[in-house]
Amino acid sequence: xxxxxxxxxxxxxxxxxxxxxxxxxxxxxxxxxxxxxxxxxxxxxxxxxxxxxxxxxxxxxxxxxxxxxxxxxxxxxxxxxxxxxxxxxxxxxxxxxxxxxxxxxxxxxxxxxxxx
Amino acid sequence: xxxxxxxxxxxxxxxxxxxxxxxxxxxxxxxxxxxxxxxxxxxxxxxxxxxxxxxxxxxxxxxxxxxxxxxxxxxxxxxxxxxxxxxxxxxxxxxxxxxxxxxxxxx
Numbered sequence: 001x002x003x004x005x006x007x008x009x010x011x012x013x014x015x016x017x018x019x020x021x022x023x024x025x026x027x028x029x030x031x032x033x034x035x036x037x038x039x040x041x042x043x044x045x046x047x048x049x050x051x052x053x054x055x056x057x058x059x060x061x062x063x064x065x066x067x068x069x070x071x072x073x074x075x076x077x078x079x080x081x082x083x084x085x086x087x088x089x090x091x092x093x094x095x096x097x098x099x100x101x102x103x104x105x106x107x108x109x110x111x112x113x114x115x116x
Numbered sequence: 117x118x119x120x121x122x123x124x125x126x127x128x129x130x131x132x133x134x135x136x137x138x139x140x141x142x143x144x145x146x147x148x149x150x151x152x153x154x155x156x157x158x159x160x161x162x163x164x165x166x167x168x169x170x171x172x173x174x175x176x177x178x179x180x181x182x183x184x185x186x187x188x189x190x191x192x193x194x195x196x197x198x199x200x201x202x203x204x205x206x207x208x209x210x211x212x213x214x215x216x217x218x219x220x221x222x223x
Binding site: 036044045046047048059061062063095100101102103104106107108109 | 148150152158159160162165166171201203205207210211212213214216217
């Protein structure tokens with residue numbers, strides 16, 4: 001059974017970078033499918049942030065394009081999110097998910113608070 | 117970006133009632149809409165894909181319909197476990213976008 005799990009700091013200071021890891025078990029990320037990052041803000045708004053494909057190509061939400069990077073480590077079956085120059089408005093629960101059309105598998109989510 | 121407008125924002129019902137949740141797209145998106153249920157402190161769960169395609173393991177009381185700009189998620193005879201927030205999401209174009217959600221609550 002495929003499982004995804006996010007990990008990373010729960011608190012980041014304004015202007016710093018947010019870095020999260022998504023560890024995937026039960027499926028090899030290079031076998032197929034795309035791998036997305038999605039966040040949910042306080043108040044329930046959901047935002048798709050971007051994806052990395054099974055071949056390693058990426059696509060980002062233009063609203064984040066200058067600040068976001070999604071990479072991977074195929075040897076560890078992990079993919080990563082880096083979001084630069086964060087502000088308090090980046091406070092959200094961050095999810096990794098399989099797919100880019102629809103999302104059948106999600107991580108449990110990790111709350112990241114941006115605060116000094 | 118494609119804007120998805122969900123209505124109502126909140127729906128108060130009693131168990132056993134049947135309900136319809138609406139999602140309207142800002143432009144035609146064929147049937148590229150997917151529905152999710154999210155309970156408090158849980159990850160979203162995919163209920164329906166491509167407007168009306170059922171998902172393995174999802175109870176048959178959940179169904180979807182629509183094409184173009186207007187879509188509906190129907191729940192036949194709501195059960196207590198169904199009280200949660202429901203989101204629609206489009207895959208017609210990038211960036212993927214979500215609706216603001218409909219909260220289904222106990223009357």
